[in-house]
Amino acid sequence: MPDPSAPPRRRASGASAAEARELLRAAILGGEYLPGERLVEAQLCERFGVSRFNIRTAIQELAADGLVEVQRNKGAQVRKVSLDEAVEITEVRMVLEGLVAAKAAILVTDEQASELDEIGLLMRRAVAAGEFRRYSDLNQRLHALIRTIAGHRTADGIIETLRGQLVRHQFMLSLHPGRPLVSLPQHERIIEAIRERDPKAAESAMRDHIASVIEALRGIDTPGLR
Amino acid sequence: MPDPSAPPRRRASGASAAEARELLRAAILGGEYLPGERLVEAQLCERFGVSRFNIRTAIQELAADGLVEVQRNKGAQVRKVSLDEAVEITEVRMVLEGLVAAKAAILVTDEQASELDEIGLLMRRAVAAGEFRRYSDLNQRLHALIRTIAGHRTADGIIETLRGQLVRHQFMLSLHPGRPLVSLPQHERIIEAIRERDPKAAESAMRDHIASVIEALRGIDTPGLR
DNA sequence: GTCGGCCGGATTGTTGACAATCGTGTCAGA
DNA sequence: TCTGACACGATTGTCAACAATCCGGCCGAC
Numbered sequence: 001m002p003d004p005s006a007p008p009r010r011r012a013s014g015a016s017a018a019e020a021r022e023l024l025r026a027a028i029l030g031g032e033y034l035p036g037e038r039l040v041e042a043q044l045c046e047r048f049g050v051s052r053f054n055i056r057t058a059i060q061e062l063a064a065d066g067l068v069e070v071q072r073n074k075g076a077q078v079r080k081v082s083l084d085e086a087v088e089i090t091e092v093r094m095v096l097e098g099l100v101a102a103k104a105a106i107l108v109t110d111e112q113a114s115e116l117d118e119i120g121l122l123m124r125r126a127v128a129a130g131e132f133r134r135y136s137d138l139n140q141r142l143h144a145l146i147r148t149i150a151g152h153r154t155a156d157g158i159i160e161t162l163r164g165q166l167v168r169h170q171f172m173l174s175l176h177p178g179r180p181l182v183s184l185p186q187h188e189r190i191i192e193a194i195r196e197r198d199p200k201a202a203e204s205a206m207r208d209h210i211a212s213v214i215e216a217l218r219g220i221d222t223p224g225l226r
Numbered sequence: 227m228p229d230p231s232a233p234p235r236r237r238a239s240g241a242s243a244a245e246a247r248e249l250l251r252a253a254i255l256g257g258e259y260l261p262g263e264r265l266v267e268a269q270l271c272e273r274f275g276v277s278r279f280n281i282r283t284a285i286q287e288l289a290a291d292g293l294v295e296v297q298r299n300k301g302a303q304v305r306k307v308s309l310d311e312a313v314e315i316t317e318v319r320m321v322l323e324g325l326v327a328a329k330a331a332i333l334v335t336d337e338q339a340s341e342l343d344e345i346g347l348l349m350r351r352a353v354a355a356g357e358f359r360r361y362s363d364l365n366q367r368l369h370a371l372i373r374t375i376a377g378h379r380t381a382d383g384i385i386e387t388l389r390g391q392l393v394r395h396q397f398m399l400s401l402h403p404g405r406p407l408v409s410l411p412q413h414e415r416i417i418e419a420i421r422e423r424d425p426k427a428a429e430s431a432m433r434d435h436i437a438s439v440i441e442a443l444r445g446i447d448t449p450g451l452r
Numbered sequence: 453g454t455c456g457g458c459c460g461g462a463t464t465g466t467t468g469a470c471a472a473t474c475g476t477g478t479c480a481g482a
Numbered sequence: 483t484c485t486g487a488c489a490c491g492a493t494t495g496t497c498a499a500c501a502a503t504c505c506g507g508c509c510g511a512c
C-alpha cells in the first residue's frame with residue numbers, strides 16, 4: 001500500500017531512493033560487487049543514473065540489512081561474511097525456521113498441506129532427473145511456503161534478511177554434488193510432520209535439516225571463490 | 227574502533243548523526259514520545275539542536291531497528307507494537323536465547339560459572355527481600371552474561387534489537403506481582419544447566435522460561451497504559 | 453636508505469534552499 | 483445542512499554546492 005502507482009509517472013531522468021536501493025541490492029547479490037569491494041558513491045551515481053543523495057540513502061538501508069558495511073569517512077564496502085559468520089547466521093536460521101515450522105504445523109490448512117505434498121513430489125522427481133537447479137528452486141519454494149503458512153511476520157522478516165547475507169554461500173552449497181540426496185529425505189520429513197500437524201516433529205525435522213546444512217557449510221566453503 | 231575520541235572534539239553547535247540517533251532513541255525508550263506519535267523532523271531539530279539531515283539519518287537508523295515506522299511523504303512515527311507482535315517478538319527471543327544458552331553451556335569457563343552462581347544467589351536474596359526492581363536488574367544481567375559467554379554475535383545483535391522494541395511491555399511485566407516467584411526457579415534451572423555444561427538442558431530451560439514470559443504477556447498486557 | 457612530516461587529490465559528510473506531496477480548512481453549490 | 487472541489491499551510495523528498503576528512507605519494511633530514 002505504500003507504492004500505489006507503477007508505470008507512468010516519474011521524473012524523466014534519475015530514479016528514487018527505493019529504486020536505487022533495489023538496483024544496488026540486485027547488483028551486490030548478483031555478484032557484480034565482490035565482498036570487500038569499495039562502493040564509491042560517485043561511481044554508483046553514474047552507474048545507475050541516480051543522484052548521490054539517493055545512493056547514500058540506498059547504502060544506508062542496505063547497511064541496515066547487513067549487506068554492506070559503512071565506516072565513517074571511509075565509505076561503504078560490500079560486507080564480507082566469514083565462514084564463522086555464515087555458520088552463526090545459519091544457526092540463527094535453524095532455530096527461527098524451526099519455530100516457523102512448528103507454527104506452520106499448527107496452522108496449516110488442508111489445501112496448503114496438498115501444496116506441500118506437491119512440492120515434495122516435484123522434489124523427488126527433480127532429484128531423480130538430476131535437475132539440481134530445479135531442486136534448488138523447489139527448496140526455496142518449500143521454505144517460503146512454510147513461512148507463509150506460519151504467518152509469523154517477525155521471524156519471516158529476520159529470516160529473509162539473513163538469507164540475503166549468505167546468498168554467496170548458499171549458492172555454492174546448492175551446487176555441491178550429493179547434497180540433494182542428503183537433504184531430500186530431510187525435506188520429506190519436514191513435509192510429513194507439518195501435514196500430520198505435529199509441531200514438535202516439524203521443528204525437530206527442520207532443525208535437523210538446517211543442522212546438516214551447517215555441517216555442509218563447514219566442510220565445503222572455499223573462500224575466494226566467486 | 228569506529229569512535230575513538232570521546233570528550234574534547236566536536237563542532238561547537240550541533241551534534242552528529244550518531245549522537246542524534248542515541249538522543250532520539252533514548253527519548254523514545256524513555257517514553258517521551260508515545261507509540262503512534264508523529265516525529266516531525268523540524269521539531270526534533272529544535273529539540274536536539276541537530277540539523278535536519280542528521281535527524282533524518284537518525285530516523286532511518288531507528289526505523290531499521292524497528293523503533294519507528296516511516297511512511298513515504300508522511301513522515302515517521304513511533305512504532306506501535308500490538309500484543310500479537312509482542313508475542314511474536316518474544317517467541318523469536320525464546321528460540322534465539324535458547325540457542326545462546328546452549329552455546330553458553332558449551333563455552334562457559336569456571337570463572338563465568340561462578341559469576342552465574344553469584345547472580346543466582348543475589349536473585350534469591352532479592353526475591354526474599356521483595357526487591358523487585360533489583361530482581362529485574364539481575365534478570366537483565368543474567369541474560370546479558372549468558373549472551374556474553376556464548377559469544378554469538380549474530381544472535382546477540384538480533385536479541386538486542388528485539389529487546390528495544392518491547393521495552394514498554396517488558397517494563398509492565400517486571401512489575402507484575404508474583405512474577406519473580408514464577409521466574410526465579412526457572413532462572414535457577416538455566417544457571418544449573420549451563421554450569422553442568424549441558425546444552426540441551428540449558429536450551430530447554432531457557433525456552434521454558436521465556437515461554438512462561440509469553441504466557442504472562444498474553445494475560446497481563448493492558449494496552450493504553452503508561 | 454629510512455623515517456617523519458607535509459601536501460594534493462579523491463571521497464565522504466553536511467548544509468541550506470527548492471520542489472513535491474499530503475492533510476485540512478474553506479467555500480460555493482445543491 | 484451536506485457534499486464536493488479547491489487552495490493553502492505544513493511537512494517531507496531531493497538536489498547541488500561546500501566543508502571536512504582520509505589516503506597516497508613526495509620531499510627533506512638524519
